[in-house]
Amino acid sequence: MQRIGVFICWxxxxxxxxxDVKKVAETIKNEPGVVYSENYQYMCxxxxxxxxxxxxxxxxxxxxxxxxxxxRMHEATFRKxxxxxxxxxxxxxxxxxxEHCSWIHKDMDEATEKAVILVRTAIAKVKLNAPLQAGESPxxxxxxxxxxxxxxxxxxxxxxxxxxxxxxxxxxxTIGGRMAQLDKxxxxxxxxxxxxxxxxxxxxQHEKIDILSYSEVEEVKGFVGNFxxxxxxxxxxxxxxxxxxxxxxxxxxxSKKGLxxxxxxxxxxxxxxxxxxxxxxxxxxxxxEQCIKLKTGKCGICQKFCGVGAIDYxxxxxxxxxxxxxxxxxxxxxxxxxxxxxxxxxxDNKDVITSLELERLMxxxxxxxGVLLRPSDGxxxxxxxxxxxxxxxxxxxxxxxxxxxxxxxxxxxHAMLIREKYPDTEVHVFYIDVRTPGKNYDEFYRRAxxxxxxxxxxxxxxxVYNENGKLMVQGSNLIDNEQITIESDLxxxxxxxxxxxxVRKVATLLTASIDTNNFLTESHAKLRxxxxxxxxxxxxxxxxxxxxxxxxxxxxxxxxxKVIGLLAKDKLKTNPCVAMADENMCNGCSQCANVCAYGAxxxxxxxxxxxxxxxxxxxxxxxxxxxxQGCGACTVTCPSGAMDLKGFSSKQIMSEVEAICKM
Amino acid sequence: MTKEERIDNIKRISGTDVRKCMKCGKCSGRCPAFKxxxxxxxxxxxxxAKGKIDELLESKAIWNCFSCMACVERCxxxxxxxxxxxxxxxxxxxxxxxxxxxxxxxxxIVDELIPQQLLVSAYRKYNK
Amino acid sequence: MQxxxxxxxxxxxxxxxxxxxxxxxxxxxxxxxxxxSYPANVKIIRVPCSCRVNPTFVLKAFQQGADGVxxxxxxxxxxxYVTGNYYTRRRMALLFNFLNYMGIEKxxxxxxxxxxxxxxxxxxxxxxxxxxxxxxxxxxxxxDLRVKEGE
Numbered sequence: 001m002q003r004i005g006v007f008i009c010w011x012x013x014x015x016x017x018x019x020d021v022k023k024v025a026e027t028i029k030n031e032p033g034v035v036y037s038e039n040y041q042y043m044c045x046x047x048x049x050x051x052x053x054x055x056x057x058x059x060x061x062x063x064x065x066x067x068x069x070x071x072r073m074h075e076a077t078f079r080k081x082x083x084x085x086x087x088x089x090x091x092x093x094x095x096x097x098x099e100h101c102s103w104i105h106k107d108m109d110e111a112t113e114k115a116v117i118l119v120r121t122a123i124a125k126v127k128l129n130a131p132l133q134a135g136e137s138p139x140x141x142x143x144x145x146x147x148x149x150x151x152x153x154x155x156x157x158x159x160x161x162x163x164x165x166x167x168x169x170x171x172x173x174t175i176g177g178r179m180a181q182l183d184k185x186x187x188x189x190x191x192x193x194x195x196x197x198x199x200x201x202x203x204x205q206h207e208k209i210d211i212l213s214y215s216e217v218e219e220v221k222g223f224v225g226n227f228x229x230x231x232x233x234x235x236x237x238x239x240x241x242x243x244x245x246x247x248x249x250x251x252x253x254x255s256k257k258g259l260x261x262x263x264x265x266x267x268x269x270x271x272x273x274x275x276x277x278x279x280x281x282x283x284x285x286x287x288x289e290q291c292i293k294l295k296t297g298k299c300g301i302c303q304k305f306c307g308v309g310a311i312d313y314x315x316x317x318x319x320x321x322x323x324x325x326x327x328x329x330x331x332x333x334x335x336x337x338x339x340x341x342x343x344x345x346x347x348d349n350k351d352v353i354t355s356l357e358l359e360r361l362m363x364x365x366x367x368x369x370g371v372l373l374r375p376s377d378g379x380x381x382x383x384x385x386x387x388x389x390x391x392x393x394x395x396x397x398x399x400x401x402x403x404x405x406x407x408x409x410x411x412x413x414h415a416m417l418i419r420e421k422y423p424d425t426e427v428h429v430f431y432i433d434v435r436t437p438g439k440n441y442d443e444f445y446r447r448a449x450x451x452x453x454x455x456x457x458x459x460x461x462x463x464v465y466n467e468n469g470k471l472m473v474q475g476s477n478l479i480d481n482e483q484i485t486i487e488s489d490l491x492x493x494x495x496x497x498x499x500x501x502x503v504r505k506v507a508t509l510l511t512a513s514i515d516t517n518n519f520l521t522e523s524h525a526k527l528r529x530x531x532x533x534x535x536x537x538x539x540x541x542x543x544x545x546x547x548x549x550x551x552x553x554x555x556x557x558x559x560x561x562k563v564i565g566l567l568a569k570d571k572l573k574t575n576p577c578v579a580m581a582d583e584n585m586c587n588g589c590s591q592c593a594n595v596c597a598y599g600a601x602x603x604x605x606x607x608x609x610x611x612x613x614x615x616x617x618x619x620x621x622x623x624x625x626x627x628x629q630g631c632g633a634c635t636v637t638c639p640s641g642a643m644d645l646k647g648f649s650s651k652q653i654m655s656e657v658e659a660i661c662k663m
Numbered sequence: 664m665t666k667e668e669r670i671d672n673i674k675r676i677s678g679t680d681v682r683k684c685m686k687c688g689k690c691s692g693r694c695p696a697f698k699x700x701x702x703x704x705x706x707x708x709x710x711x712a713k714g715k716i717d718e719l720l721e722s723k724a725i726w727n728c729f730s731c732m733a734c735v736e737r738c739x740x741x742x743x744x745x746x747x748x749x750x751x752x753x754x755x756x757x758x759x760x761x762x763x764x765x766x767x768x769x770x771x772i773v774d775e776l777i778p779q780q781l782l783v784s785a786y787r788k789y790n791k
Numbered sequence: 792m793q794x795x796x797x798x799x800x801x802x803x804x805x806x807x808x809x810x811x812x813x814x815x816x817x818x819x820x821x822x823x824x825x826x827x828s829y830p831a832n833v834k835i836i837r838v839p840c841s842c843r844v845n846p847t848f849v850l851k852a853f854q855q856g857a858d859g860v861x862x863x864x865x866x867x868x869x870x871x872y873v874t875g876n877y878y879t880r881r882r883m884a885l886l887f888n889f890l891n892y893m894g895i896e897k898x899x900x901x902x903x904x905x906x907x908x909x910x911x912x913x914x915x916x917x918x919x920x921x922x923x924x925x926x927x928x929x930x931x932x933x934x935d936l937r938v939k940e941g942e
Contacts, residue, residue, distance in 0.1 A: 007815070065919065070816075070820045070823075070861055072812075072816070072820060072836065096820075096835070096911065099819065099820040099822075099824060100819060100820075100823055101823075101831075103823040103824065104822065104823050104826065104828045104914075105828065105831050106828065106831060108833045111831065114834070115832070117834060121834065121836070152855075173912040184851060194798070227799055235816065266856025266891065283824065345808045356871065418873055446683075446685070449682055449683075449685075450680065450682045450683055453682060454712060455712075455713075456686075458686050469932065479686050479705065479709045480706055480709055480713075480715075481704065499895055513873070521873075523873070524869075525868070533873045577839070595874075595878060597872055597873040597874050597875075629872060630839050630874045631839055631840040631842060631843065631871075631872035632838065632839055632840055632843030632875075633840070633843075633872065633874075633875050633878050635846045636843065636844070636878070636882065637878075638841060645839070645843060648838060648839055648843055650845060650847075652843075652847075653838065653845075653848055654847075654848065655837060655841075656836050656849050657807060657836065657852045657855060657857075658851070659857050660805070660807055660834040660836070660852075660857075661805060661852060661855035661857050662858045663812060
């Protein structure tokens with residue numbers, strides 16, 4: 001039998017001035033189930049709470065209703081008081097008779113009448129409340145960073161510096177990512193390698209950081225604080241522990257005609273190779289598609305010459321299982337393929353290149369040792385035309401609908417560097433808008449124009465074609481209202497960027513949401529920009545949206561702060577007001593999992609007794625209380641009515657509706 | 664004088680740095696003579712930057728510009744389109760090899776309704 | 792209440808409002824603390840998210856004698872649970888069409904987006920909704936006669 005206690009607060013005169021609190025308390029006394037009803041000036045005060053606690057003990061109350069201010073204000077206070085008196089804190093309901101009643105109504109009769117209804121409604125609900133227990137789950141004090149670019153490196157360093165173990169999983173043979181490929185960085189023109197490689201070395205030397213290069217995440221189980229991750233360590237055919245990075249194998253390898261992917265395929269490389277001079281780990285890797293030994297079984301030259309016996313043609317992919325408390329996704333980006341943009345003649349002309357290729361052509365460690373030579377004939381280009389927004393801001397379906405954000409700045413950088421190094425070069429830039437928000441960014445771009453005399457042309461290019469060995473760039477100059485053709489030696493396309501395609505697999509493994517452009521979705525665009533809606537998963541860098549290096553580093557550090565905040569806890573308290581499936585009613589239809597934004601619902605095969613000694617195995621939904629956020633979307637979707645939300649059960653809400661309607 | 668020298672000369676006379684222009688069009692947005700200008704104030708700047716002075720020298724706009732300096736006043740980058748227009752005008756006048764109007768010839772032909780600004784402009788245009 | 796006179800009073804509709812905990816309930820709190828009045832016949836039920844509102848709750852309300860039902864949630868794109876209000880929007884569009892077909896005028900049902908900062912809007916919405924429903928008069932469809940027996 002329910003024994004409900006009701007406590008009506010005056011809130012000084014805030015409630016009492018328009019609600020006849022004594023009358024409310026008196027009226028409510030006659031409600032079935034109510035055994036105690038009291039009013040007091042300030043329920044939230046020490047004395048008020050004492051009154052509640054005493055009443056709970058003396059009258060053996062099974063549930064209480066407090067008619068007071070908004071539950072957003074003092075629900076926690078009263079729950080704590082109830083708990084101290086030995087009552088389950090979730091057996092407390094608040095009737096909001098201040099914000100929703102006394103403060104908005106002036107007529108005392110009207111307000112009193114409404115207050116009585118609100119309290120009755122709360123009583124109707126509390127009668128159906130069930131004692132709930134906030135769960136606890138332990139936190140594994142180790143973080144996983146997926147992606148070893150600047151975002152992953154920064155996040156890992158920050159987390160490790162706070163004293164937690166971090167693993168970086170990088171799918172390539174070395175960490176460093178896109179930033180390692182860049183020449184100089186805007187707006188300060190620091191050499192990219194000079195500021196990145198020390199951070200890479202820090203990662204390698206940090207006792208708390210473990211770099212798993214040439215590895216990929218294969219499987220993720222578990223939830224915030226308790227992720228179970230299977231990592232595939234791809235066979236590199238070189239023993240990482242033995243290789244000293246002496247590069248003799250690279251010299252001796254007879255198969256030297258592979259495309260140097262680090263240099264955007266602009267020059268060849270041997271089948272066994274170290275991606276670039278400052279690679280971390282500084283260990284060779286064999287490209288199985290190119291290696292003669294692995295393809296035909298005959299060769300083995302590198303093995304013969306390796307002084308430490310590191311080469312192992314028999315190596316196989318291996319798997320390791322590790323546990324993590326938090327996961328940072330930092331999978332980065334790639335430039336889009338230009339197949340849909342024939343007008344720029346990228347595939348037909350060697351001298352039409354992407355900006356990332358130009359980075360390598362300008363880089364001292366690149367295929368031309370930093371001398372700007374055009375790919376077709378190795379000559380110095382005298383007229384260079386840049387085309388911006390190639391594939392960006394394109395809603396036709398050929399490109400990407402978003403602005404890639406970094407192109408305006410790197411194009412200004414390229415134009416400026418070329419004019420600085422080769423003042424006799426003519427540089428033209430076709431643009432739609434020049435977008436340079438950021439500290440010292442617009443000044444940087446204006447310097448390219450005003451100081452270096454780069455010719456910015458407002459308008460887009462309609463076609464690039466080859467005429468007698470010259471690249472003819474035909475476009476519009478909107479300011480002068482004319483069509484112009486520029487005879488160029490080199491054309492550089494500011495190619496749109498897109499998330500690294502492997503992010504789709506990672507997102508699926510993590511049940512992290514992803515948008516139509518394959519960018520990972522943040523929990524709240526403004527207020528939770530580094531958290532994925534999946535608890536315990538954080539986002540850094542371009543995988544979340546286009547951004548430049550300073551922004552990426554800020555986001556990575558923000559991620560690290562969130563991870564550290566999580567790992568610093570020994571246990572996570574979970575919200576007990578979560579969904580729960582009635583296994584007897586569940587048909588295993590998967591509708592609830594489809595609407596769950598958090599991936600909290602999985603399915604399990606369970607054996608049920610049918611009576612008469614018979615059993616059947618059915619597929620039923622199972623909600624992970626540590627992941628469920630308690631929104632209730634699944635409860636409404638469930639066609640069989642198996643899903644319900646604790647604390648806001650269908651029965652509870654129905655009884656509230658009933659109480660309100662029965663006037 | 665070669666074309667290049669002429670371009671440099673016009674840049675020098677105007678005393679303004681045309682590279683500073685960021686092509687926002689505020690000058691033309693304010694120009695009170697806009698409808699009468701066959702080449703608009705912002706185009707004077709961009710065309711001079713590109714060295715397209717033949718069109719400028721033949722334009723009617725240099726004679727229709729009020730020289731009100733509104734474009735100079737409005738420019739967010741400190742470029743002076745009116746100064747470019749004037750420099751082109753000067754160049755044309757000099758190429759014609761004559762000084763158009765003398766100061767003392769002006770008063771008899773002045774209409775009382777002509778704004779003061781136009782008079783100033785006329786001196787600038789013809790009294791070289 | 793007990794002491795209500797038996798004389799026929801002016802019709803005041805009974806309105807059930809479902810408010811999501813994060814935006815609209817807070818918006819209603821703000822309307823209160825800003826002393827922005829709206830009629831007393833609006834009663835609010837707190838739900839974690841507007842997507843927690845099962846169509847059967849709305850049906851139940853009409854069956855039990857409600858004259859109007861309104862759902863308030865976070866603005867599209869601002870849902871605390873990322874996508875909850877989108878479900879609400881779709882579900883309720885469908886439900887309200889059905890109800891309309893059954894003779895419960897579309898004006899008796901409504902979905903509104905009220906953020907935690909929009910006390911003013913909450914009050915304005917409620918005033919407008921009550922006015923609309925009052926003009927429509929008592930809801931007689933769907934009402935369970937057994938509920939009315941006591942009168």
